[in-house]
Amino acid sequence: MDALGNPVRVELSPGQTHEMKLAPTMLGDVRDANVIGDRAYDAKALAGQLAAQGCTVAHPVEPDPREPARVRQAPLPRALLVEHFFQRIKRFRRIAMRFEKLARNFLAFVELAAVLVWLL
DSSP, X not given: OOTTSOOSOOOOOOTTXXXXXXXXXXXXXXXXXXXXXXXXXXXXXXXXXXXXXXXXXXXXXXXXXXXXXXXXXXXXXXXXXXXXXXXHHTTSHHHHTTOOOSHHHHHHHHHHHHHHHXXX
């Protein structure tokens, strides 16, 4: 995502694979940027990789009853989260209902929706 919440790279993974497994390769060429993600991207290995690339990493801090109280972080802009992009492309019924069963066809429709998100 860029600063406006528009997609800059889209990759399709198997349905049973967690998106965190693709994050190091997809963010491998990002340099000197502010990277914002949700709690799923709160991995020390990914944060270390991004810090080595000169990036500033931020993710929302949610209270966890098992952890001691800590300073709360200001809420992050919703438009910058990856999930916001998912909500935007799910307005396209063909993507939301996953009518396309072949991965290449589904990815083609996701890329088409990403172009429309850029244009609209």
